[in-house]
Amino acid sequence: MDIDSFIVQEPLSQLIADRLKRKIWNKEIAFGERLLESDLAEAFDVSRSTIREAFKILGMEGLVISKARKGTYVANLTEQDVAEIIELRTLIETHAFTHAIPRLESKQFEDLEEITEKMREKVLEKNWNDLFDLDMQFHSYVVRYSNNSRIIKIYDSLQVQIRTFLMNLDQLYSSHQSFYDEHRELLNALISKDVQLINEKVETHIKYVEAKSVGV
Amino acid sequence: MDIDSFIVQEPLSQLIADRLKRKIWNKEIAFGERLLESDLAEAFDVSRSTIREAFKILGMEGLVISKARKGTYVANLTEQDVAEIIELRTLIETHAFTHAIPRLESKQFEDLEEITEKMREKVLEKNWNDLFDLDMQFHSYVVRYSNNSRIIKIYDSLQVQIRTFLMNLDQLYSSHQSFYDEHRELLNALISKDVQLINEKVETHIKYVEAKSVGV
DNA sequence: AAGCTAGGTAATGTCGACAATCGACATGAA
DNA sequence: TTCATGTCGATTGTCGACATTACCTAGCTT
Structure with a gap:
């Protein structure tokens, strides 16, 4: 053997x-x-x-x-592709986050809290690769609680594509602090369980990334 | 050669x-x-x-x-699976239909009209297989005008699964007339370009099918 | 010179065989 | 009996070779 x-x-x-x-x-x-x-x-x-x-x-x-x-x-990532990815991501995340609400208990919020705090560390360390991982992890974590295996599978594939174009954005590196702030706000919105607010924050967060990606 | x-x-x-x-x-x-x-x-x-x-x-x-x-x-289609498919279908179709509106011109409405009228024929002929095809065709046609290749691809896969469980619903055969009516209403909603109304009709239409599928 | 045809080359499509692994059953010890 | 271990057959994973197709180039025709 x-x-x-x-x-x-x-x-x-x-x-x-x-x-x-x-x-x-x-x-x-x-x-x-x-x-x-x-x-x-x-x-x-x-x-x-x-x-x-x-x-x-x-x-x-x-x-x-x-x-x-x-x-x-x-695969070539044209502007059209990036736009499609953004659109799909917004659609899936707003839906999944909303549907995850009933299943988010203190245990889950603690986990998300931990991820978010790790992000703060990584920002200080300026470790962008780990920061990316934590970013992906945060969103995946919530989407997983949508309890729809098909949506989760679609999101997993989508995240591969998201990562693909994020890895090509040097500009993003300069905005590390807001990276943490964004997720902190997202987490607070989740804790409030206010659907309207969550949707707002998700859309803002994604659009924020989109703004960075103009002209990929 | x-x-x-x-x-x-x-x-x-x-x-x-x-x-x-x-x-x-x-x-x-x-x-x-x-x-x-x-x-x-x-x-x-x-x-x-x-x-x-x-x-x-x-x-x-x-x-x-x-x-x-x-x-x-x-793949085994449990009730959970059917629920997931319905949920995903609703999410995709409402989004795609809404986003298709600006690109739907008279040419497209004529095409949809043609599909719908063929459905009426097939109902009279009691040709359920063709009826299924037209049903799928109708929805695919609109989704295609969402102009998001990723969403279209997801929908194509989803339709395979939709068909899979529809083919196992003998009950559906008995409700052929409403099959036509449903799509007629859907088409009218599209022509009106009223987002609110379209979403309503799409959801109703899908739920109508869901009702038939209880206990698959 | 431009465009078409034919032939050669390189890449993908398909094949059958061998290797690694899993599941079930048998065997044996506590 | 019950659990662990070994063996065997069946099935998937991986491989290298052949078949088919597409791309490129050279030569011909107009």
Whole structure:
């Protein structure tokens, strides 16, 4: 028995998909770039089948676009795409946050409080990568309490795309303080359980990010 | 050049996925049934790779569920699932219909009129299958004018699931007349371009279907 | 020179086989 | 009996090779 047996549980294709995702986020692979099955198979030292399956995963998450017999390309984020993502995010989050309200108890608010406080730390440390993670985590946490597995799944895919364009916004780095403030307000709105206020804050928060993204 | 060249354009996996979809809709394959790659490969006379890719497609549409090293199963539609689908459908359609308004001109209303009138015919002919198609077509047509490719894609997948549980509702067959009336009202609401009214009609229409589906 | 046709090359689609893993059953010890 | 361990068959994961298709280029025709 190999020692790796204790580590490897998920299929190789999933691992490859994750590694490709990272490469795109780190800009090692550019938007619009063509991905050749053979090249990647060689680069990752796996077979083309595995790469193919990884492509399917990334395709579901909207990171990659495959056309039959034409190849697969890293999805290009045009202004239209960013607008679509913003629109969808607003739609899902306002709905999910609202529907999560009845299931948010003190336990949940404590968790969110913890996430938010960690954000404050990361802001001071100027650790933007962790800050991103916490941002995503905060929103995912609430969406999960919408209790609709389909909406959660859609949101997970959407978050991959959100992250993709956020990682390309250097401007965002300069506004770290408001990053924390925004989530603090969002959390307070949730605690108040005031639907109107929550929707307002969610929309404002997303629009705030959108403003940063003009001209991606 | 082979004569089939004119026919075969899309990958085999897509064709297989469609055929599997039909089999599920026709109840030739039951909910929750396990799908064996080898068996299906033999049945359709293709390789396992092709079946695998078909599974990935059906997985995206939510028709089957694959778990690593555990196999893939036809998705089971519990009451919870139906509730989720209804919730998501309402969310997407109200949003998409509302956002489609500015792009709906006389050309579009004529098209919708045509679809609706065909429904009247099919009701008289008692051709339920075609009626289903027209129903799906009507809603897809409007959603397409939301101009958000991501929302359209989500809706397409959702419609596959909607169809899946509609095909299992014998009760619906008895209410064919109101089927036509419902869409007539929906169309009138769209023509009026009254957001409030449209949302109302969409919600009513979906809830009407939901009522039929209690206890699936 | 422009456009069309044909052929070659490179990439994707499909295949069948081998490897790793899971589940069920059998076997044996506490 | 009950639980742990080992073995076997069945099924999915991964692989490399062949088949088919699309893109590019060269050469021809007008």
